[in-house]
Amino acid sequence: MALTELLLHPQILAKAQKGLDDVIPASSAIVSEADISKLKYLVAIVKETLRKHPPAPLMVPRESTAECKRIQCGRGTHDVWLWPAILPGYEIGNDFILANLLYKLNWRTTDGKEVDVGFTLMRARPLALVPLLRK
Template identity: 30%
Template sequence: MDVFAAGTDTTSTNLEWAISELLRHPYAMKKLQQEAREIGQGRTMITEDDLDRMPYLRAILKETLRLHPPFPLLVPHESTHDVKLLGYDIAAGTQVMINAWAIGRDSSTWIEPNEFQPERFLNSPISYQGFHFELIPFGAGRRGCPAILFSMVINELVLANLVYKFDLALANGECLDMSETTGLTAHKKYPILVVATPCFDL
């Protein structure tokens, strides 16, 4: 049950944040739609085989995870031996909380850290897997999330097909509030109501 809940809740949360950011940034939405439609070429859907040819899609999702990691404090860890880190003495057995949200908005690492700029991940070696510690929404190392590849393929497929098949817009009078909830998973505080208009030329 834990695995099922963790996999569905974080995935849907990530997609909601990604769609929200795309609605806030129409230039990014248009660029992603162009990429999807060039790859799809009128077929009924974008498949997993197409994803490697969609760098902007991956950049959108990396930037979304940087700004809105679904699990902002990651899973607690425990130090196995005494260690000195950045001048702090951490005793063996200390429970350590990793703040992925703060790491993703660290101004010493990111230029304009609070701005949604997917282009920062184009031609960048930074991956979802946490090999570069600037972006660790799934944790890193042997204690990282075991479902990274599965969840990101699902996120990429869903978002790619949504923007490929539909034009997305906020419903009339809908306000796009980007406030977050508090809790283990950082959901949007106020859900969005989106109108999806089919692209009839597909």
């Protein structure tokens, strides 16, 4: 969804790519995980995308059946947003993937039409993109 949102907002895409160009040396083939902490704007894009389009399986209310040791919650706790906190690598992985998709590539739709933004799990039509080298 982040790439879809960026295609709908080309000025934000350009700013994200400029941020990548400012932080990552031109000689680098890819963005490393160590670079992600320096890419504040890109991290914000991923967080905003997850806020606007939360993964549906994580939205299903769940109930704790036992005391939790890792995070503070009592038995019977109902909290939709509790469970994404258990997946700290989830956000980092998205940042890393998006950074590498934007670093060396520009994107356009295969048919020149605007992308649609539907429900997170279903789109009105599949997202078909063509990667174009940036550098």
